[in-house]
Amino acid sequence: NAGVTxxxxxxxxxxxxxxxxxxxxxxxxxxxxxxxxDPGMGLRLIYYSASEGTTDKGEVPNxxxxxxxxxxxxxxxxxxxxxxQTSVYFCASTRQGDHGNQPQHFGxxxxxSIL
Amino acid sequence: xxxxxxxxxxxxxxxEAFLTINCTYTATGxxxxxxxxxxxxxxxxxxxxxxxxxxxxxxxGFEATYRKETTSFHLEKGSVQVSDSAVYFCALxxxxxxxxxxxxxxxxxxKP
Numbered sequence: 001n002a003g004v005t006x007x008x009x010x011x012x013x014x015x016x017x018x019x020x021x022x023x024x025x026x027x028x029x030x031x032x033x034x035x036x037x038d039p040g041m042g043l044r045l046i047y048y049s050a051s052e053g054t055t056d057k058g059e060v061p062n063x064x065x066x067x068x069x070x071x072x073x074x075x076x077x078x079x080x081x082x083x084x085q086t087s088v089y090f091c092a093s094t095r096q097g098d099h100g101n102q103p104q105h106f107g108x109x110x111x112x113s114i115l
Numbered sequence: 116x117x118x119x120x121x122x123x124x125x126x127x128x129x130x131e132a133f134l135t136i137n138c139t140y141t142a143t144g145x146x147x148x149x150x151x152x153x154x155x156x157x158x159x160x161x162x163x164x165x166x167x168x169x170x171x172x173x174x175x176g177f178e179a180t181y182r183k184e185t186t187s188f189h190l191e192k193g194s195v196q197v198s199d200s201a202v203y204f205c206a207l208x209x210x211x212x213x214x215x216x217x218x219x220x221x222x223x224x225x226k227p
Contacts, residue, residue, distance in 0.1 A: 004158070031213060042219035043159075043204070050213040058214070090158050101147030101166055101208045104215060106158030 002026055006091050006107035013081045013114045021076040021110050023091030031096040032074035033104065034058075034066060036087040043090070049074055050096060081114045088112070117142040121205050121218035128195055128225050136190040136221045138179075138205035146207040148172075148181050148188040153202040153220070162190075162203070195225045 007022045025032065033048040035058075045058030047066040055066050063085060065077045074093075078085060088111050092104040122137040140148070147166045151159040163172030165181035165188065172179050177192045188205060205218040 033214065040219075043217045045214060048214050056213070092158075096213060101164075103149055103151075103161040103164060104159070106160065108156070108158045 004091055004093055004105050004107035006089075006110050008110060009108065010111045011113070013078075013112065015081060015083060015114060017081050017114075018077065018079050019081065020078075021089055021091075021112075022073070023075065023107060024073045025091075025093040025105070026072065027093065027095075027105065028071070029093035029095045029105070030071065031094050032068065033092040033094075034064075034074070034076045035090045035092065036060065036085075037090060037109075038087050046076065046089075083114050086112060086114045117146070117207060117209070117216040119205050119207055119216050119218040121203075121221050123221070125222040125224060128223070130197055130225055130227050131194045132225075134190070134192040134195045134199075134223070136203055136205075136223070138188045138190065138218060140186050140188065140205075140207050140216075142186075142207055142209070142216075144209060145183075146209045148179070149206045149208070149215070150177070150179055150188070150190050151204040151206060151217075153204065155201075159204060195223070197225045197227050199223060200225045 034046040035043045049068040052071045091107045094104045118141045149164045150162040152162045163174040165172040168183035170181045202220045208215040
């Protein structure tokens with residue numbers, strides 16, 4: 001049981017380059033999330049998808065786009081990378097709805113450096 | 116809006132010491148409360164949870180009680196081990212809200 005899988009695990013980009021971070025979950029969860037984690041700032045929500053076909057902005061959406069490709073996959077795209085986007089990115093998923101408040105399940109992160 | 120405040124770290128303890136990490140929250144209604152743990156190089160993983168007032172969550176020797184009167188969910192462990200060294204996050208979720216609110220995390224280092 002893989003849980004939440006993120007690819008790649010590490011990436012170095014030059015300013016202005018674009019890339020897509022991939023996330024897939026195999027737990028049949030309906031909700032998925034993208035966070036960034038920076039030293040001293042905890043987790044900040046970038047975008048989330050409460051269910052397949054919907055996406056919403058989180059706390060820090062500028063410079064990012066997302067696609068909920070299907071129920072399993074939720075990708076995060078940086079169109080023109082900036083050094084301020086150097087961070088560790090985490091994808092998470094959970095089962096929302098009438099099942100009560102379930103915890104989020106996290107991937108192991110993508111460590112992204114932008115030069 | 117909702118918010119979660121954790122005690123600032125880092126916290127450094129000797130092995131077998133008693134641990135308390137404070138967490139207080141601001142929220143309307145009756146959220147569920149969670150503690151997550153993050154080991155170096157990994158994502159967050161659920162440590163314990165409580166879904167209603169006076170519930171006690173427990174796991175791996177850690178405990179936390181949902182105190183609505185003080186809006187708190189403090190994490191405790193009677194005797195920490197070196198392997199407990201990690202970052203601990205307090206979080207809350209409202210039913211069907213679609214997203215959670217996380218504290219900033221508290222780094223715990225346990226020395227042998």
